[in-house]
Amino acid sequence: MSTSVQEREARNILQVYRRMPAVFDRGEGTRVFTSEGRSYLDFISGIGVASLGHGHKDLADAIAAQAQTLLHTSNLFFHPLQTEVAAILADRTGLDRAFFCNSGSEAVETCLKFARRYWFTQGSTGRTKYVAFRHAFHGRTMGALSVTWDDHYRAPFAPLIPNVMFADPDDITGFEALVDDTTAAIIVEPIQGEGGVRPISAAMASAIEGACARTGALLIADEVQSGSGRTGPFLYSRTLGLTPDLVALGKALGAGVPIGVAMFSNAVAASASPGDHGSTYGGNLLACRAALVFLEALASPTLTASMLAASERLFSGLRSMQERVPTIRDVRGAGLMVGIELTVDAAPVVAAAFERGLLINRTGATVVRLLPPYIITLADVDAALPLLEDALVAAGGSGQ
């Protein structure tokens, strides 16, 4: 790896990332290549973002054409591509209106703000509580951080916004006790991503629906990681029978171009007035063009069928690996959002996989996470599984 990049990064970049020692300068499909020409099979896709893989021809052509036509006009003017994306998202999510922003955190902020705006409009100004979950991760801006659970992220930035309570996702009685008629909203990741790829249980999902019905609290589903088709259906909320009033989207939706979207039910959207919220870049022509290419690709039955086949092969391969590798405690997730919980620290496994040409990452201390591009083939899965098993063994994953 070029030491000059590392040296300059150490000098001029805010030191908030622990980076793997690689500089990638090219990608093709499910592979990325370093400046020295080393090839890596990408099973993390830039943390769930490069949904169409790398160097995708239609995406690249559409972005280039858009750049030559018009990139940005702001939200001072009407916007043809936003309305196209919004109409598709309304159809796919069952929620009526979209607010466009630039990241998952911003989408979460928007949902949090408008949950309060809704109750303010109703005259319930005391209804400000948010109920979130242990292990939740919703982003690092002040509002999103306030509903993020891990104290490691929170403590240095206190005080955060008040009136946030955290429920244990496995304790239904405790959760129900927290939700009352001062609760503005419950916020949940249907599959907790950063917290260790933990799907919310069907029992908790039905308790959430029950609590919303009992108290009128709004439901915010943070589907930044689990949404946009990553698990099969467009929203994992639907798999769980959740009916959110607000949904946060991001990551895979832009296929590599930054975009975030908050989807609103008409009832919540009715509380919004001009000036309540906004974004300079939000939903600009470039981001919406990329989202349209992604949404069109996702509508292809060929892609959804190959995602399903790849997911089945991946899960069955991991389950049989679990029988051979004693440090695999659990394999969980859905579709192409996979967590492998280990009995040991996952960091050496990630490093060993990297040495073998496979990109994965760690979430929580002991969970290996896979978020491959949606375009992975059975051959990619067959190539990745032995590399992963070898990495687990090399990192102390066998015979212990």
Ligand SMILES: Cc1ncc(COP(=O)(O)O)c(C=O)c1O
């Ligand atoms: C569930 C969830 N919500 C919100 C975010 C924040 O998204 P971003 O990093 O795009 O701001 C993330 C990022 O990992 C996420 O996984």
